[in-house]
Amino acid sequence: QVQLVESGGGLVQAGGSLRLSCAASGRTFSNYAMGWFRQAPGKERAFVGTILRSGGRSYYADSVKGRFTISRDNAKNMVYLQMNSLKPEDTAVYYCAAALGGNLTSRLQYDYWGQGTQVTVSS
Numbered sequence: 001q002v003q004l005v006e007s008g009g010g011l012v013q014a015g016g017s018l019r020l021s022c023a024a025s026g027r028t029f030s031n032y033a034m035g036w037f038r039q040a041p042g043k044e045r046a047f048v049g050t051i052l053r054s055g056g057r058s059y060y061a062d063s064v065k066g067r068f069t070i071s072r073d074n075a076k077n078m079v080y081l082q083m084n085s086l087k088p089e090d091t092a093v094y095y096c097a098a099a100l101g102g103n104l105t106s107r108l109q110y111d112y113w114g115q116g117t118q119v120t121v122s123s
Contacts, residue, residue: 014086087121088123
């Protein structure tokens with residue numbers, strides 16, 4: 001089992017920044033790729049980005065590419081989502097998730113999920 005707890009959400013004006021954190025506990029954190037997803041009201045949970053086990057490579061949805069950056073600290077069992085130039089359409093509940101492999105853009109590949117943290121971007 002892997003337990004994930006997100007933090008850092010809140011209300012921010014358009015153009016602002018937020019940094020989300022995800023603390024992991026349980027099984028060996030470095031065995032897992034870590035993804036971020038988001039879910040807006042009335043919409044399906046959508047891929048935001050993912051970072052591989054070593055932290056050497058990350059991949060992003062086109063909608064956030066160039067604005068969001070994922071990083072991880074395997075020594076601290078932490079993963080981060082730095083969000084810059086936020087837009088009202090970024091408003092959603094953000095989830096971190098852990099996967100052993102496969103198609104990391106698909107939420108179906110992720111075995112463990114946090115409870116989510118709300119991000120609201122005002123115009």
